[in-house]
Amino acid sequence: MEALAAAFATGLVLALAAAPAGAETDPDDAAALANLYTSWNSPSQLAGWSASGGDPCGAAWQGVACSGAGVTEIKLPGTGLDGSLGYELSNLFSLKTLDLSNNNLHGSIPYQLPPNLTNLNLGSNNFNGNLPYSISNMASIEYLNLSHNSISQQLGDIFGSLNSLSDLDVSFNKLTGDLPNSIGSLSNLSSLYMQNNQLTGSVNVLRGLSLTTLNIANNNFSGWIPKEFSSIPDVTLEGNSFANGPAPPPPPFMPPPPQRPRNRPKHPQGPGDAPKGSESHTVQSNKKQGLGTGPLVGIIAGSIVAVLCVFLLLLCCMCNAQKRTDDASSESKDFGGPLTVNIERASSREIPEQMDDTSIATVKLPPAEKMTPERVYGKNGSVRKTKVPITATPYTVASLQVATNSFCQDSLLGEGSLGRVYKADFPNGKVLAVKKIDSAALSLQEEDNFLEAVSSMSRLRHPNIVPLTGYCVEHGQRLLVYEYIVNGTLHDMLHFSVEISRKLTWNIRVRIALGTARALEYLHEVCMPSLVHRNLKSSNILLDEEHNPHLSDCGLAALTPNTERQVSTEVFGSFGYSAPEFAMSGIYTVKSDVYSFGVVMLELLTGRKPLDSSRERSEQSLVRWATPQLHDIDALARMVDPALNGMYPAKSLSRFADVIALCVQPEPEFRPPMSEVVQQLVRLMQRASIVRRQSGEELGFSYRVPEREGDLRDISF
Template identity: 75%
Template sequence: MAALAASWPWAGLFFLLALLAVAGADTDAGDVAALGNLYSSWNSPAQLTGWSAAGGDPCGAAWAGVTCSGTAVTSIKLSGMELNGTLGYELSSLQALKTMDLSNNFLHDSIPYQLPSNLTYLNLAKNNLSGNLPYSISTMVSLEYLNLSHNSLFQEIGELFGSLNSLSELDISFNNLTGSLPISMGSLSKVSSLYMQNNQLSGTVDVLSNLSLATLNIANNNFSGTIPQELSSIPNLIVGGNSFANMPASPPPTLTPPPKNTRDQPNHPQGPISAPIVPETPIDQDDKKLQTGPLVGIAVGSIAVGSCVLFALVFCLHKTRKRNDDASSEPKDIVGSLAVNIERASNRETPIPNNSHENAVVATSDLQPSGKMTPERVYGTNGSTAKNAKVPVTATSYTVAALQVATNSFCQDSLLGEGSLGRVYKADFPNGKVLAVKKIDSASLSLYEEENFLEVISNISRLRHPNIVPLTGYCTEHGQRLLVYEYIGNGTLHDILHFSDGMSRKLTWNTRVRIALGTARALEYLHEVCMPPVVHRSFKSSNILLDEEYSPHLSDCGLAALSPNPEREVSAEVVGSFGYSAPEFAMSGTYTTKSDVYSFGVVMLELLTGRKPLDSSRERSEQSLVRWATPQLHDIDLLAKMVDPAMDGLYPAKSLSRFADIIAICVQSEPEFRPPMSEVVQQLVRLMQRASIIRRQSDDLGYSYRVPEGGTGDAI
């Protein structure tokens, strides 16, 4: 026993040393990369002490707002830190993260569609975030608290809640969300507080009938039908500002106190559904008679005056319409303007977040989704967009004159490129902003496509992803069809690989993998996040733009809706056999998301070999890149000979083999055997994570291994 007692101090010392070793250990490489990406996306704010975009040890060095367990980051709390930027694209690497609070900042753009999967608490309230609710929320089965309120989120909510059995509080209030409530919302078995007020949600609320709620706020939406009887037992129920058939009567305006701004108190209901009770005071019977007479007189007089005004208004409208019908000059859309004014007057005023874009919110509040558009509703008499169009276009409307000035009248010197729909010009605006303008050739649009132009650009303007070139504006004035995009100034991947002297040497192996991953994420977003899925149909290296850091940005997303029918675009026989298009397109003319996957595999082959998909200058057996390369992808010796000479042999052999495996499954001839883009993304992420470990060990982000002469090497 004495010997055992004597050994206890040493055991305690060893235990303490073990704890110190864990505490001093380097943070997980994936976590470091994710935080570094966040820091860069926030433009390296000085208030985040300890943070760095070039690696480091967040756990050991105690970065501001970061909490760890061992070597893994478990919490990020940076509320009210005046952060300005985006949420990056590597949040999903934070596998141990449980809590993330980035509320009360100035974060913008869309919420990343890949979020940390093990979160229990997520608060992104009071920012400037736009886009839709990311699909990855549906996989966060441990989530208990979710607050996305006071942003500019739009589109439908989506079926996200079927597996969120732990969620107790959900706040998506003060956004621009549309559509009906998803059926999966009825599966939130543990939710007690639900805030959806001040959106543009519609339909019934029957899916909420069986929830055990203590608080439900659905005020100021477009809900209709009846309020289910089951909801009447909810202690804090707020439903005002909707169109329910059994809505309780609203109290007189003078008795209703002004609503509090829930932006400052997002988790407190605005009050019960019933009107406030006004205490009765005893009134003398003679006083009642004295008060009744004036009230009746006021009521009768108001009705008479209102009737006269209504009669005069109808008479004026009738005379105006008759005069316009008889006139030979161009008619004016007086009725349309009146309808817009009435619609705007009837819109509820929604409190606007202090740090949100007021103009953007106001612009979208006047526009409601509608069915199929007709030319009379979409276009005014001079070919410009009518102001009463019902399409919710979030992009900026430009005049032809402004775009002519910015492009120097679309001169040859401003020309950036040309595609099947028209030419693209560089636009330099007087305020110093540089954009890209795609001038669509009207001959390439059918009558139907012209009529639905606004609907198409409305859908395109909603595509928000860090690897997709965003549509920022449009012009339909005087019959023109122009699209305005952000300008990405480092050229296309196609030009850098095939036409630039020496530029392809800057595309290191790690850079090429990063380009593949970025474009794969863009396609994954189009195919698996957007509802309905978006088929690119023109995925190729010339549509991948690179910025100064060689990050990829996919262009022409959503333009397939404007493109001519693929069967009459080019010869199906040629395109199906060579180039980027999949074999099924040659056989049947069909093009699906799996066809995009094939095209992605061809672009990966370009990155691997530096060759064009179709090169008639080579000998016949090597003209088609896919036919030439596919048989060699699983032979390590032949694979090494295929690598782009511009890389000068600097690449990890194991990583090269995995890269080739991904290519092989993407370019399979049978569409059903090609993987979904989410699977491709995961394989590329794993490849990048292994590369991060190597870079961390070498302390050089641009490091690559030269393949030994034996051919295989021992790198990743």
């Protein structure tokens, strides 16, 4: 009997020990679902779900379906879920369907989503923020529903690779700005719902889509309704500002048709062609009878137009030749011309559309780094410009002079290595910022390539990047137009006064770091070819009314100032942000941007300037002083900006410092890519959000924490 009991006990122990090994769910999938459950505040109504791992496939968790060891479906619509989406969704590689619609989920949609989804439904929740750019990599997505949320800012250019998408619903949100060009490439799209947003501009980008349902009602669209919309079976357009009447005719200045040769060209005779005999008879008859009044007038008018075209072409060629001669002879004169000024600092609103205080790196970089992929290099190394699209609005010098009160001192916002920036108040009430490029800062070749740089900048689309909205090339002047961002620069917020810097709570500072990191990730890893900012610093980060960051001067590296004139002053001005390899050799890569970003994070953490000659010698260089202390928790606490008044979570502070330490490593090859930095900052914010919901004993704060509940809750991403 004892032997039997012993054998039974042994068998039970072996069975229990073997149970985990026999789990049916991939460990990464199980961990991701456990993280989701925690992010939802561990709702008791979900049968089978657990925060401690478990076996979702083997234990048949509610709403979960699997194939083999991989979780393929999560369907929990209308189950009363509350909380966020965690930070491990990207680990669900087998997930095809995610339906969490009609719940109370909030915060931003995670930056990283399951990469192989075919159906995503997050409709009717309380999500805010912007659409994550990881959607652009979801090549298999067929159904995407994000309707009835509070998603804001612009629709990014994220649709270029979504060739399988057939249903897109972003209705009843707070989306703004124009439609991105990439939405016109959705070749399989059949249903598009965008009603009840604040979208603007033309809808011509939609006219080539083979839609069966289109609803764009109650937006701010303008222009003419494309005639192609009449073929859509179900279309709703009311509540916009479309122009009345038919669409405008094609441009009037068309080249004249080629003159008909005397001998008929050899080609198959079409059904409308006259027989050869008939043609011959007609010609002979015309010779005898003369031409009628109508054809005669047409021939005379056509001949006059042809002669005028030839004359105008010759005149343009002569003017261009003369202009090149004039430009070459007056280059020195431009130094003292009306544009002898420097770059800006600007400010803008909720949607990134303006530029900030910006100096550009002044050491010339290798041609491969130039941000003008449209250039074509000839065999002799010369550069000839190609026609490139410019989506920004052209302005006249006169209109910008009126808006800036003749570029008066009272309108000045800031200046840098390329020119000054002015606030522009237009008669229609719109406020913009105008960057007036200093002609003395550009070489002749750079002046010739100005429009190419404008074209490149006009195509940058990211919620954390200040986009170019207009430009002016007239009377030898070159100006760039951006939207005005009201809260100014991060540099001013941090260093102007203690009272102002106190507005930047710890949560806001982490959010600023994350938004800036996402902007750099877009430049480095989304743009093709990769774009290097080359002048990242706190004065080039603009803050809107909600303190969301907008990176300015993106793309201006293509207009790098003349090295001989600027290197002694402008590079030194940004030296505190410059990576060691740039300071020593002038080599600047995406990893140099990562270093500069680390310096900006140090500014956010300490409230100190990168270089401060007013401090004692050992503390003048922020990186040199701070780096040895980043892993010492006591020293780290002493480094924190006094304006925070001790109101921050210690664990979040430590993780923030860990990211800084990676970014400011002296060897560029050891610095992480910006996508990795983004992921670490997202995790930092997610953990802070989760920790905030736990009991006070578990918080682990070693310093005074704000009592306002929203201070950490508002950073769940």
